[in-house]
């Protein structure tokens with residue numbers, strides 16, 4: 001019998017709303033530039049180019065939110081509130097018309113971003129990993145199964161920092177809707193149970209500092225609260 005050379009860590013997992021079950025996290029995929037107003041605020045062209053994809057490590061999840069330590073290596077940590085899709089069944093090369101069949105449920109997520117590092121990477125034409133994938137970079141609320149809430153394609157998505165509304169968008173303003181995002185992503189990766197897909201953020205992103213309290217919500221998916229604490 002083989003054993004582990006170092007102690008294994010728990011499988012990253014999220015609570016499932018209304019049950020005792022956990023949703024195990026396998027991969028975290030993210031879509032960049034998926035709301036026109038956010039593309040503009042980042043200095044991009046809102047013309048309908050294919051979306052860009054990037055990833056975060058699965059152990060970046062902060063299940064249910066709570067305290068997040070200000071990350072290493074940045075002076076400009078930004079919040080991005082996003083609808084997150086939780087995948088329940090396998091699929092590759094999906095057609096948009098069939099793509100929603102692989103969705104298990106939906107959750108609220110924050111795509112925390114070390115914006116200074118992301119911008120430096122963009123300028124140097126380097127990968128975004130340093131800006132996007134780091135400890136506690138992905139707080140998430142409970143996963144709400146489609147069986148409970150249906151497909152989540154419309155409604156408000158918002159985020160407050162210390163009680164002040166910073167982001168205020170609508171899911172139907174996505175440039176690439178959910179079926180299109182799933183179809184495109186599945187041309188590059190076989191989607192697998194446990195995968196999470198962050199679907200992009202509306203405008204109003206900005207910096208947070210230790211002591212800040214964030215509260216975000218999406219219609220039908222409750223709220224997610226995070227407090228930034230010093231290291």
Ligand code: MN
Pocket residue numbers: 030031032080082111198200201
């Ligand atoms: Mn994002």
